[in-house]
Amino acid sequence: xxxxxxxxxxxxxxxxxxxxxxxxxxxxxxxxxxxxxxxxxxxxxxxxxxxxxxxxxxxxxxxxxxxxxxxxxxxxxxxxxxxxxxxxxxxxxxxxxxxxxxxxxxxxxxxx
Amino acid sequence: xxxxxxxxxxxxxxxxxxxxxxxxxxxxxxxxxxxxxxxxxxxxxxxxxxxxxxxxxxxxxxxxxxxxxxxxxxxxxxxxxxxxxxxxxxxxxxxxxxxxxxxxxxxxxxxxx
Numbered sequence: 739x740x741x742x743x744x745x746x747x748x749x750x751x752x753x754x755x756x757x758x759x760x761x762x763x764x765x766x767x768x769x770x771x772x773x774x775x776x777x778x779x780x781x782x783x784x785x786x787x788x789x790x791x792x793x794x795x796x797x798x799x800x801x802x803x804x805x806x807x808x809x810x811x812x813x814x815x816x817x818x819x820x821x822x823x824x825x826x827x828x829x830x831x832x833x834x835x836x837x838x839x840x841x842x843x844x845x846x847x848x849x850x
Numbered sequence: 851x852x853x854x855x856x857x858x859x860x861x862x863x864x865x866x867x868x869x870x871x872x873x874x875x876x877x878x879x880x881x882x883x884x885x886x887x888x889x890x891x892x893x894x895x896x897x898x899x900x901x902x903x904x905x906x907x908x909x910x911x912x913x914x915x916x917x918x919x920x921x922x923x924x925x926x927x928x929x930x931x932x933x934x935x936x937x938x939x940x941x942x943x944x945x946x947x948x949x950x951x952x953x954x955x956x957x958x959x960x961x962x963x
Contacts, residue, residue: 769950780854780940780954781893826892835906836948838883840892 741765742829742841750847754816759844761810761827768830770810772801775824775843784812817848851876856941856955864963865931871958873924873941881947882924884916885940887957893940899924900947931962 741764751757761770769788773781785794787803787810794801798821800813814821826843830836854875863869873882881900885893898906899918907916913935915927924941938959942952 771951773954778938778957778959780942780956781952782954783951786951824892830948830950837895837898837906838952839895843892845890 742827742839744825744827744841744844746844747842748845748847750849751817753818753848753850755848756813756815757817757846758811758813759825759846761812761841763808763829766807767803767810768807770803770807770827772810772812773826773828775826776822781824781826814846817846819848819850822846822848852953854941854943854953854955856939856958858958859956860959860961862961862963863928863931865933867931868927868929870928871926871939871941871960873926873955874922875943875953876922877943877945877953878921879943879945879953880921881944881949882918883942883944883952884924884926885942885954887938887940889937897926898947905947928960931960933962936961 743762745760771786772784775781785801790805790807792803798815802811824843824845828838828840830838857872884896887893896910897916902918913930917925938957940957942954944952
């Protein structure tokens with residue numbers, strides 16, 4: 739069973755600050771996705787990374803996949819209140835019985 | 851159309867009621883999923899449908915009954931629920947089962963009284 743850890747679990751910052759959240763796994767990801775879930779809404783897919791060492795940018799968000807494909811980070815520059823939400827990096831496992839399983843996530847609050 | 855639409859958005863039901871949650875997508879996705887999310891917790895998988903066939907049931911109580919009448923629709927029939935079943939019920943879809951990147955609906959907020 740793949741063990742998934744996200745850190746920090748909670749993060750409260752002021753608008754304009756930078757931050758990084760982390761996703762670590764006990765085993766290799768075949769691919770890794772980051773989702774953001776706003777209160778009362780479903781998770782929204784932000785990015786999928788596949789190749790070790792890959793870096794993807796989405797405006798102020800920078801996603802990095804570790805060389806060994808067992809960890810990933812999400813860096814947000816100049817955070818805005820609209821970035822508030824639960825950031826999730828689920829793991830996929832089970833081979834022919836594939837399941838996407840979510841860890842606890844990082845709950846980010848950006849205060850104006 | 852790149853959305854998963856869930857109805858109703860909110861539902862309050864008594865423990866003796868029968869109700870249904872509906873999920874619809876028109877992206878041609880052949881895998882659809884039900885997740886349950888309690889407050890301040892991550893989503894938990896309930897059911898997986900692949901090509902309209904139930905592929906995974908995560909030991910969900912029989913008071914939850916899923917149905918996939920066609921490739922665009924997924925229902926969750928509810929009967930004799932308990933207050934602890936109150937949660938956000940999320941539907942998701944993906945091109946095929948095992949593909950990466952799910953599209954989630956906004957969920958149905960269910961309250962059992």
